[in-house]
Each structure stands twice: as C-alpha cells, then as structure tokens.
Amino acid sequence: MSEHTHPAIASFETDNAGLLLGGVPLERLAARIGSTPFYAYDRSRIADRISYLRRHLPKQIHLSYAIKANPMPAVVQYMSGIVDGFDVASALEMKTALDTPMEAEKVSFAGPGKTTAELAQAIAAGIVIEIESEGEMRRIDDLANETGIRPRVAIRVNPDFSVKASAMRMGGGSAQFGIDAERIPAVLAEVKQLDMDLLGFHIFSGSQNLRADLLAECQEQTVALALQLADVSPIPIRHLNLGGGFGIPYFPNDEPLDLPFIGDKLHTLLAEQIEPRLPDARVIIELGRYIVGEAGIYVCRVVDRKESRGQVYLVTDGGLHHQLAASGNFGQVIRRNYPVAVGTKMNWDVEETVSIVGCLCTPLDLLADKVPLPTANVGDLIVIFQSGAYGYTASPTAFLSHPSPLEVLV
Numbered sequence: 001m002s003e004h005t006h007p008a009i010a011s012f013e014t015d016n017a018g019l020l021l022g023g024v025p026l027e028r029l030a031a032r033i034g035s036t037p038f039y040a041y042d043r044s045r046i047a048d049r050i051s052y053l054r055r056h057l058p059k060q061i062h063l064s065y066a067i068k069a070n071p072m073p074a075v076v077q078y079m080s081g082i083v084d085g086f087d088v089a090s091a092l093e094m095k096t097a098l099d100t101p102m103e104a105e106k107v108s109f110a111g112p113g114k115t116t117a118e119l120a121q122a123i124a125a126g127i128v129i130e131i132e133s134e135g136e137m138r139r140i141d142d143l144a145n146e147t148g149i150r151p152r153v154a155i156r157v158n159p160d161f162s163v164k165a166s167a168m169r170m171g172g173g174s175a176q177f178g179i180d181a182e183r184i185p186a187v188l189a190e191v192k193q194l195d196m197d198l199l200g201f202h203i204f205s206g207s208q209n210l211r212a213d214l215l216a217e218c219q220e221q222t223v224a225l226a227l228q229l230a231d232v233s234p235i236p237i238r239h240l241n242l243g244g245g246f247g248i249p250y251f252p253n254d255e256p257l258d259l260p261f262i263g264d265k266l267h268t269l270l271a272e273q274i275e276p277r278l279p280d281a282r283v284i285i286e287l288g289r290y291i292v293g294e295a296g297i298y299v300c301r302v303v304d305r306k307e308s309r310g311q312v313y314l315v316t317d318g319g320l321h322h323q324l325a326a327s328g329n330f331g332q333v334i335r336r337n338y339p340v341a342v343g344t345k346m347n348w349d350v351e352e353t354v355s356i357v358g359c360l361c362t363p364l365d366l367l368a369d370k371v372p373l374p375t376a377n378v379g380d381l382i383v384i385f386q387s388g389a390y391g392y393t394a395s396p397t398a399f400l401s402h403p404s405p406l407e408v409l410v
C-alpha cells in the first residue's frame with residue numbers, strides 16, 4: 001500500500017492472501033458466501049465505533065441507531081445490545097426493531113407521510129411517534145380515540161436555522177420535515193387538549209457533516225430552541241432528540257470528524273443548559289452512517305478485463321444497482337471515487353490506472369474512475385470501502401434484473 005492509501009483502506013488488516021475481515025481472508029469469505037457480489041459488515045468495527053462514541057460523548061447521552069442506514073436484521077439485532085434506542089422510518093423498520101430485545105419505549109418513529117396503518121401499529125406497540133405535521137397529530141388523536149390507547153408522542157420541529165456543510169439539509173426554511181418552530185406554541189396548546197402522552201421534541205437538521213465546529217454550533221442552536229419551546233410547553237420535557245448528522249470521510253480530502261471536540265461542547269451544553277433547565281429530559285443523539293458506514297464493504301468480482309483506446313476497464317459482476325452511492329447517484333455534479341482496492345492483492349505494487357465498471361448497460365455504471373491499482377485479472381475481488389450505510393437498501397436493485405447482492409455480518 002502506498003502512503004496515499006485512504007485511511008479507510010489502511011484501517012483494515014491484510015495478509016498475503018489479501019484483505020482480512022474478522023480475521024478471515026476475503027477469498028475464503030467469498031467461498032463461504034458462495035457467490036459475488038456481496039456486502040460484508042464487521043461487528044467488531046461497529047462495536048469499536050460505539051466505544052469511541054461512548055468515550056467522547058457525555059455518559060448521559062442516549063445513543064440511538066437510525067435503522068434506515070443499514071436495516072439488515074442481523075445488524076439491528078447486534079446493535080440492540082450496544083445502543084440505547086432505535087430510530088425507525090417505516091412499518092417494516094419498526095418490526096425489525098421490535099424483533100430485537102430493545103424496549104418499545106426506546107424506539108422512535110420519524111418521517112413524513114406516515115400512513116394511518118403505520119400510526120396505528122406504532123400506537124399499539126407503544127413506541128414514540130415523532131409528529132411531522134399538524135395533520136398527522138390529528139390523525140394520531142383520531143386513532144387514539146378509536147383504540148383507547150394513549151399515544152406516546154414527541155414533536156419534530158423544523159428549526160428556524162439550518163446547519164451549514166451538511167451534504168443533505170433537512171431543517172431551516174421550508175421543509176416537509178417537522179412542524180415550523182414558530183407554530184409550536186399553538187400546536188402545544190392544541191396537544192394539551194388531546195389525550196396524548198407528549199414527551200418532548202425532536203430537532204434533526206441534516207446528514208453527512210464533517211465539520212465539528214458547525215455541528216457543535218448547530219447543537220447549541222438546537223438546545224437554545226428546545227429551551228425556548230420548553231418555556232411554553234404545558235409538560236416537563238422528558239425526551240429531547242438533538243439529531244445527529246455526523247459524517248464519515250468518503251473522498252480524498254475529507255477529514256474525519258473531530259469527535260472529541262463535539263463531545264467537549266456537548267458536556268458543556270449538558271452541564272450549563274440542559275440539566276439545570278430540563279432535568280427530566282432523556283437527551284438523544286441519533287446516528288446511522290457514523291455507526292455503520294465504515295464497518296461495511298461491498299465486494300464484486302472482475303469478470304472481464306478490456307482495453308478501449310488506451311483505457312483499461314475492469315468489468316465486474318457488481319454495479320450501481322447494488323452500490324448506487326459509489327457510482328455517483330445517477331450523476332452527481334462532480335463524481336468522486338469511493339475508496340477502492342483489489343481485495344485479493346492488497347499489498348501489491350500499484351502498476352496501472354484503471355476504471356472499474358459494473359455490468360449494467362449505462363455509462364453511469366462506474367464504480368471507480370481512473371484509479372491507480374495493482375494489476376487485477378479476471379477472478380480478482382474488488383472492494384469498495386465505506387459501504388456499510390446507505391448501500392444495499394439505497395440502491396435500485398431491480399434495475400436490469402440482475403440478482404441482488406447477499407449480505408453478511410461477520
């Protein structure tokens with residue numbers, strides 16, 4: 001490996017046979033699985049990430065895992081023993097969460113467009129519904145009246161600020177998420193008349209942020225807003241979800257998030273603001289990508305090697321139908337390569353510059369564009385790193401009707 005190797009690649013163990021995952025050489029793992037392509041998630045890397053979070057975040061923080069980042073049941077089952085809660089976004093994610101030992105009261109359901117059937121299931125299960133609109137609030141109330149079960153709810157707030165440098169912003173301005181902050185006093189007055197167990201607030205502003213200073217600033221603003229809303233709340237706040245949005249480094253100039261900095265700032269916020277004024281609040285940080293993203297790899301096999309007008313192509317049995325994000329999401333403005341390696345030739349000298357493509361009939365099916373690699377041949381395994389989150393389930397697996405990739409937790 002050269003000194004330019006992406007830290008995500010360098011953090012994996014290797015031996016002469018190539019990449020090791022949970023101590024097992026990649027080719028042996030592929031033989032056990034029986035076919036390529038596949039996703040493999042390493043539980044020890046997930047556990048290490050949780051320990052790292054626990055070391056730096058205040059001990060009072062409840063760590064919730066956002067299941068949509070990676071809903072593989074084995075992953076969620078494993079996660080249930082090491083996190084404090086789950087965030088779900090659909091009825092099936094709710095079922096996956098409730099199939100684990102996690103208590104229902106530590107599962108929360110956020111997301112716009114919850115159907116009446118989903119709301120009814122959530123109420124029956126006793127999980128916390130994060131209300132996304134006033135219409136949703138009234139539908140919950142109707143269901144409560146029909147069933148006689150008192151719903152447990154929190155209000156998702158669309159803040160009056162937005163977090164800068166998030167790859168995906170979900171708050172500030174006009175949004176389909178949450179209820180506008182300025183509407184909250186009126187909504188609280190209405191909730192007070194309804195037979196609902198209002199627990200508190202959820203304020204989530206964005207995703208994939210690598211700037212610790214901006215994340216800390218956002219958390220400060222989030223707490224300031226929560227305290228303002230708590231002042232007009234008819235009930236003491238028992239649930240305060242501060243969101244998350246912690247990013248991971250995908251591209252060459254991305255720096256890993258400065259977690260100790262965020263931890264320090266959160267210690268201060270808790271000690272000086274939250275604990276004195278909201279002593280009953282369970283303070284939650286919900287993360288998906290940061291917990292699982294770096295624990296997973298996508299593996300496909302070279303089925304053809306060809307040259308076209310001076311450019312070498314490694315043609316694989318994988319592609320954008322399995323790993324959409326690595327291909328650039330159907331054309332992002334500037335396409336950049338995910339960290340990639342020849343998993344069967346990890347410590348070999350870099351000898352050529354190649355493009356790695358998938359088996360779909362579209363030029364967008366590009367997994368890596370002109371990357372320096374050791375010489376790979378038909379049969380070698382290609383590894384795309386940083387694939388543990390928003391991989392399999394965020395890809396159009398039905399496109400071109402190839403088989404879906406398998407998934408394993410090692």
Ligand SMILES: *Cc1c(COP(=O)(O)O)cnc(C)c1O
Pocket residue numbers: 066068069087110111204206207208243244245246286287288289290389
């Ligand atoms: C998607 C989502 C998350 C997880 O985001 P990550 O960037 O994967 O950490 C957390 N909370 C809510 C409300 C979400 O919609």
